[in-house]
Amino acid sequence: MTESSRAERTVTVTMAHGLHMVPCSEIAKFVRDFDGEVRIRRDNVSADAHSVFDLLQLQAEQGALLVLEATGEGAESIVDGLARLFEAEFHVER
Amino acid sequence: MIVKQGIAVSPGVAIGQALALGAEEFRIPRRFVRVDAVDTEIERLHTALDNVCAEIARNEELATDRLGQQYGAIFGAHLQMIRDPKLLSEIEELIRKRHFSPEFACSQVLRRYAKELQSLGNKYLAERAADIFDLERSVLRHLLGERREELSQLMTPVIVLAHNLTPSETAALDKKNVLGFATEVGGHTSHTAILAGALEIPAVVGVGQFLADVSGGDMVIIDGDHGEIIIDPDEDCLERYRHTEERSKSVAERLLLLGPRVSETRDGVRIKVMGNIEFPEEAEACKARGADGVGLYRTEFLYLGTSEERTEEDHYQAYRKVIETIGDAPVVIRTLDLGADKVPGSMRQLFSTGENPELGLRSIRVSLHDQTLFKTQLRAVLRAAVDGDVRIMFPLVSSLIELRQAKMILRDVKEDLEEQGIPFARNTPVGIMVEVPAVALLAEDFAREVDFFSIGTNDLIQYTLAADRSDPVVSKYYNSADPSIIRIVRMVVAAASSRGISVTVCGQMSSDPKFIPLLVGLGLRQLSVTPQAIPEIKEIIRHLTIPQAEEIASRAQQLELARDVETFLRGELNKICPELVK
Numbered sequence: 227m228t229e230s231s232r233a234e235r236t237v238t239v240t241m242a243h244g245l246h247m248v249p250c251s252e253i254a255k256f257v258r259d260f261d262g263e264v265r266i267r268r269d270n271v272s273a274d275a276h277s278v279f280d281l282l283q284l285q286a287e288q289g290a291l292l293v294l295e296a297t298g299e300g301a302e303s304i305v306d307g308l309a310r311l312f313e314a315e316f317h318v319e320r
Numbered sequence: 321m322i323v324k325q326g327i328a329v330s331p332g333v334a335i336g337q338a339l340a341l342g343a344e345e346f347r348i349p350r351r352f353v354r355v356d357a358v359d360t361e362i363e364r365l366h367t368a369l370d371n372v373c374a375e376i377a378r379n380e381e382l383a384t385d386r387l388g389q390q391y392g393a394i395f396g397a398h399l400q401m402i403r404d405p406k407l408l409s410e411i412e413e414l415i416r417k418r419h420f421s422p423e424f425a426c427s428q429v430l431r432r433y434a435k436e437l438q439s440l441g442n443k444y445l446a447e448r449a450a451d452i453f454d455l456e457r458s459v460l461r462h463l464l465g466e467r468r469e470e471l472s473q474l475m476t477p478v479i480v481l482a483h484n485l486t487p488s489e490t491a492a493l494d495k496k497n498v499l500g501f502a503t504e505v506g507g508h509t510s511h512t513a514i515l516a517g518a519l520e521i522p523a524v525v526g527v528g529q530f531l532a533d534v535s536g537g538d539m540v541i542i543d544g545d546h547g548e549i550i551i552d553p554d555e556d557c558l559e560r561y562r563h564t565e566e567r568s569k570s571v572a573e574r575l576l577l578l579g580p581r582v583s584e585t586r587d588g589v590r591i592k593v594m595g596n597i598e599f600p601e602e603a604e605a606c607k608a609r610g611a612d613g614v615g616l617y618r619t620e621f622l623y624l625g626t627s628e629e630r631t632e633e634d635h636y637q638a639y640r641k642v643i644e645t646i647g648d649a650p651v652v653i654r655t656l657d658l659g660a661d662k663v664p665g666s667m668r669q670l671f672s673t674g675e676n677p678e679l680g681l682r683s684i685r686v687s688l689h690d691q692t693l694f695k696t697q698l699r700a701v702l703r704a705a706v707d708g709d710v711r712i713m714f715p716l717v718s719s720l721i722e723l724r725q726a727k728m729i730l731r732d733v734k735e736d737l738e739e740q741g742i743p744f745a746r747n748t749p750v751g752i753m754v755e756v757p758a759v760a761l762l763a764e765d766f767a768r769e770v771d772f773f774s775i776g777t778n779d780l781i782q783y784t785l786a787a788d789r790s791d792p793v794v795s796k797y798y799n800s801a802d803p804s805i806i807r808i809v810r811m812v813v814a815a816a817s818s819r820g821i822s823v824t825v826c827g828q829m830s831s832d833p834k835f836i837p838l839l840v841g842l843g844l845r846q847l848s849v850t851p852q853a854i855p856e857i858k859e860i861i862r863h864l865t866i867p868q869a870e871e872i873a874s875r876a877q878q879l880e881l882a883r884d885v886e887t888f889l890r891g892e893l894n895k896i897c898p899e900l901v902k
Contacts, residue, residue: 244444247448248393248394248396248397250400251393251396251399252396252400276406277404279407279436280406282445
């Protein structure tokens, strides 16, 4: 495994309603085709980003700090993309 | 063959096919698949999930077009949920390793997720459980396809098994084809118990977890006499129960023939046996069994299973129906006896989910808190009372001040009716349920201010012995035969007779044959029992003499332990009418 196959970034939840159902599903959708592992950690609770149910259980409200971790081919761009989603508060173009 | 013990709440034996209420709308026909069918079943699961995805995607498009992107996004989220790899792998694992049917596996996993969300203590997430139930319904619809059987139109008679039957589920059930009920939770006063009593079919509740042990379509026996359920019985067991079923039918038929006979002791003392009812239709059952009236008309059904407050007219029509059926005999209407959380409309927000609802805002306290609700009911009772012998009964009174408040509101209602020129019964007798120990202690004071007492043993025992009988861990502490209970009943009867007012026992205790000689011996001359029990109770009374009953009561009072009292009473009943002892 090379250096570039692992990436990590900390983001802040800015959405007024926190990481609710729709953002969770956007995350799962975004990482869907990524073969490696993507986890989102809040304090010591870690969720599989592929699973909406897991993500919901983070209960990340506005202001929560989340660590995005990806491992595998293209980890850096996955983390980048996720961080952009958080910045745009998930107002994604369809 | 698996035998499970629960709480017997409605007598009789039912034998039939299981219908496990896994989802709210559909019957899950079977819970397990054959080992060699696992691969095809998983394929079936995938096809169904693909179809669900396609359906959700169509809905997403529609919603986005018509309502905007933010609405479409909700379906988008559902789509991601159903595609959740964790969900799929957990469902597949249940099918592969435990041979669950895809329907059952989906239901199990999704329901667990819903429960997890509900238990996080976050209101927003708890509400997402509804989204998961929605998903469960669509998955089941696609899995079952055309084969699904609506619960409202069952093809064959079944035994309904559920975790806990909700009022809306029972409302949707095709009751003609239900042979019996068994639920994992619940107690004597649960909705299932009351419904089974009303339908006169056997039921066992509080069984504990058993739904995972039964597949839809399995043969199940409900033994409502002993509180047992038997899943997949062997031939011997089945034969035995078929025999019991036949025999109890013939005893019931014989007793029914005795219905019209007067209920009096061998030495000619009249003991009135009345019926406890919940639904207006049950008045018929009381009449058919020769009841001396309705001793307890619970009115909670008027509040349950509806999201709106009932109108005065709704109440009036229900009461009229009972009064017309019963004719000249007394009908004791009990005012609302529910926790505030069960009352639709305005009360909801007032109710805080207290740690201990049994000691919280319930029953008469709700009525005094929301006087509009209370007045609506009282107006309807007073109006209906014009045509019959109606009596009003307040439940769970705990102090004189509450009783006086309730009576004052009743006076206000009468004044209103008077002013409006609406006909009503001016002199409707007013009584209270004696179910809080404080009232039993002060029974003489209460007796001065009411026209009658009715001892509600269910709550009285619970409050006296501090034990919830619906909680299997402590239900052994709940004992009708406890010497303290006998003494309390004696005190209340003495207070009532010193003031010359009537007293009835209307709890479960009076429907239990072994307590009848004791109660008569303690001086009770009126009992109110579940309609089914009327012929049996009458039969016992017709075998008794007053001195004999008094002797039994006096000997029972010398015993120190509930266990001994129970054994003694059972033995005495056996001597009096051996054919009735089960």
